[in-house]
Amino acid sequence: MASPGLSNRNNGKRLGITEPISLGGPTEYDVIKTRELEKYLQYARLYESQEEAVSREEVLGRLDQIVKIWVKTISRAKGLNEQLVHEANAKIFTFGSYRLGVHGPGADIDTLCVGPRHATREEDFFGELQRMLSEMPEVTELHPVPDAYVPVMKFKFSGVSIDLLYAKLSLWVIPEDLDISQDSILQNADEQTVRSLNGCRVTDQILRLVPSIQNFRTTLRCMKLWAKRRGVYSNVAGFLGGINWALLVARICQLYPNALPNMLVSRFFRVYTQWRWPNPVMLCAIEEGSLGLQVWDPRRNPKDKYHLMPIITPAYPSMNSSYNVSSSTLRIMLEEFQRGNEICEAMEANKADWDTLFESYDFFEAYKNYLQIDISAENADDFRKWKGWVESRLRQLTLKIERHTYDMLQCHPHPGDFSDKSRPFHSSYFMGLQRKQGVPVTEGEQFDIRATVEEFKQSVNRYTLLERGMEIRVSHVKRRNIPNFVFPGEVRPLRPSKVTWGSRRGSELKVSGDAQPDKLCEGKTDLDGSDGGQKRKRVDDTVETDSRYAKSLHLCSGEVHAASPPISNISSCSTKCESTDANKKVDDSIAVSLEKIENAADIPYQNGQIEVSSRCNPSNDSLPAAANTSSSKDAEKMALEKNMACPYVSHQALPELDELEDDSEYRHQVKDFSGNMKSSQMEPSEENVSVSAPVNSSNGAGPSTDSYDGGLEELEPADLMVPSSNGTPPEPVAQKKSIIRLNFTSLAKAAGKSS
Incomplete structure (x- = not known):
């Protein structure tokens, strides 16, 4: 179960904004515990069957055909000449858990339809395309939400749940090999299009910025299951959603690029127990870009300085994906990180197992x-x-x-x-x-x-x-x-x-x-x-x-x-x-x-300020020794301090x-x-x-x-x-x-x- 090193995927280039904490490879213990974890995840039924995977692929193929027919129909209705009608094209992209490869049975598929400049969102996407879908017998539970912050059409296609967004580009013809990761794709795009494209761009960038996609996926499946069991998986409720957990896990993968999921899970809790929020978690440097779009920066944007747990998206324009977190939900998640860290330490001493980590919160x-x-x-x-x-x-x-x-x-x-x-x-x-x-x-x-x-x-x-x-x-x-x-x-x-x-x-x-x-x-x-x-x-x-x-x-x-x-x-x-x-x-x-x-010692969040108790201080000697001998306690502490030496942190006010x-x-x-x-x-x-x-x-x-x-x-x-x-x-x-x-x-x- 070897994990590909940095040089295998990135030609020796560093991933992330800092040097890794440890380049050490897995031990025999890590191999055994990772196999146990994979079996646990399979037993928890987190993987879909082959039949369901094939069904999803067929639905996505069918949906891609439908939007191609749709764009030709509206092009002809708008009076475009036959050549433009013939060249008219639209394309389906996926993002979210499905694109990351961590979706489970019955999960929604987040999809994006990219169309040309003459295919409007209001009249054509939520008009003609919605009408076409409503007349198809395989489409059920059709629910358009055109007034949403990110407009979406929700429906089931042959029993598969679909969330379909729309992005209108400033192109007359959408090429079949379109690369939406290029910043130029955002040129002259409206706000709804920028937001709609953001999901795909962020997802693809995450996959580019992790050293081992396989280890990232296994670790992310683990952390999503853990978060759901412990009641801290919900962006709407003020905790973290799927994209937030993906970004946190991806950063740990960067810091331990050659580690297997067992060690990555352990280091996840160790690092984020010590993290001094509101220092942001970032997979890459924030780029200003050339299009003038606003990026996350608490030094210039008043609203950004109130964010308690910034987790920054890696694609331009960089945003804080966790602005919903409040002081109460942050406190709860820090408690859960501490609990996870204690259990992982106990697992290394054979005093706990994966069942203990995944206990449901009562x-x-x-x-x-x-x-x-x-x-x-x-x-x-x-x-x-x-x-x-x-x-x-x-x-x-x-x-x-x-x-x-x-x-x-x-x-x-x-x-x-x-x-x-x-x-x-x-x-x-x-x-x-x-x-x-x-x-x-x-x-x-x-x-x-x-x-x-x-x-x-x-x-x-x-x-x-x-x-x-x-x-x-x-x-x-x-x-x-x-x-x-x-x-x-x-x-x-x-x-x-x-x-x-x-x-x-x-x-x-x-x-x-x-x-x-x-x-x-x-x-x-x-x-x-x-x-x-x-x-x-x-x-x-x-x-x-x-x-x-x-x-x-x-x-x-x-x-x-x-x-x-x-x-x-x-x-x-x-x-x-x-x-x-x-x-x-x-x-x-x-x-x-x-x-x-009775005891008020070492309590964070006094007077509404976000503080870190002594147990969370990177200089605290309570940090356990790393499983890999090449990474000492002092090296980990220094590396974490470097990660948290961020110019973006500003004073927090109510x-x-x-x-x-x-x-x-x-x-x-x-x-x-x-x-x-x-x-x-x-x-x-x-x-x-x-x-x-x-x-x-x-x-x-x-x-x-x-x-x-x-x-x-x-x-x-x-x-x-x-x-x-x-x-x-x-x-x-x-x-x-x-x-x-x-x-x-x-x-x-x-x-x-x-x-």
Whole structure:
């Protein structure tokens, strides 16, 4: 299983912006472990069958024939002479996972149709070609999205899912041997064409910049599976998507050009555990180009300096492919990188295996409190459009909560959605919630996220294609009341769950005396400064809440102070509850403590800044020795420092939310509601305020679309009143009926001091 060296593919030229960390070849151990990994990936059914591969090739060939017929048809209709009609041509290119060779069974094929200058996108691509496809019996589920950031036509062709983009070049005739990797192809191209071409150009450039395509593909398959198992695979949710993982893996391949996948996986975690974000990951130098297109550069572009985890595309114009990452999702991914690094070290000591690395993350056991976002529509077509729109906006809820709570309330969005089979045209999304770790709790200071949630709901309801029946509801749900339909087979697993790496690792620490007993709770641990590890803590619902943390989550009834999202010089507004005896146990239905933490040492992300704890510092002596003797610890550290010595890093400031708006495929479908917002959206009333009582608290399953069970509390809007100049909340407004509110105790006082 030899890996081709640098000279085999690149004539001895260096790949990447720096020298490799190690040129060492694989050891016998690497060969054995790589074979084990390949078997694991095959067992996980990540490879398509030969029959499916042939079917895909036939579909692509058929699609190429169709666009050639289409371009001749429109050329004749536009009055071109017979010679031009005869020469008229269009061509299909592939990109994404299919082009990279890492697609799995049933995966979509990302395709690009390149057409001549007289074949327009609006009239011809989304007109005549769409009509032709709609009349073909082998084409089903045709869904054009012409107003998307990257316009796309989605459909199934003989059962194969296709995403088809269009690029109109400034050529009268498209040659069959067209090379779209040349920058000149972008000459006089419109923005949609540049974006559409970008996928193909980036994919091809990645394949040119890795030393061994075979090793790159195996490693990327591994990392994509790992990311999906650990719940960090989703660009829309603020994690990383396929192109992001491909770029990260490609950089590791450049740094270890002769390594086999076993070592590449290990070095992936080692390098990115130590990476000092926001230093960008780049496969090649950023070129300014001659066409004047904007490239990623935080020194000149204001929006670029807010990016937390820049992963730069290698084709002109270079862009940051991971602008969706937030401080919360970055924190989660860094924790997962650390976990992966620990397991890879344990594998080298024969204390773990591939099964351990690929353990699924138990999202619904990780937190005590969740937000549940329910969406519904009246029919399949409306639901498909509504779901796509809401998914494109969910990241904004995370950003708004982070901003309005000074990053004191951290969100963990689940990357997928869940459907209750008893409710057609309905989906639920979930976010885990926890107070920022490592900061002491201030008694009595609170902030209210109701106004934040209402702001998010209003932005979602600005959908230009909004129809009757398209609804969104945001509720608070505790872990014990998570609905059953989120679990496999709709059966809630018994607790405690199986032994995981966290519990095994925790037991080792407990035995060795490196961790305090109260830090180890059923295998999920908080950040522990004593051992420098980051693990997630799960506190059982039956644990008595300490009086200092008794007001972390309040579900109050009665009069409520008006709340307004805090800004830098105004402390967050509070909601006052009826006084309770501090010596009494606090019932979960009134107050719930978010995860408590004792040690604040080595905690990243203080005061909204992206920092790296001591365990992530390249100068830390905790870096394990490399498997290859030719690469010493000092050499690796120095090489990483050189990689991160980048001129593009600039000071990070807290961005405005409008600068964080994602360029989703639905970004243009927003209404202007200025001056048109109904009063009922601003003030609670009998009609729009509801308290959902449990229908069946024993199983958390609700029989109707009107009732939300399992202890869900609707996050109704606070009265949106402007605070006084000194930051004091206005007097409470009498409510028409008592409603349940959700309020989180925060370090508002501490945040006010820091600001």
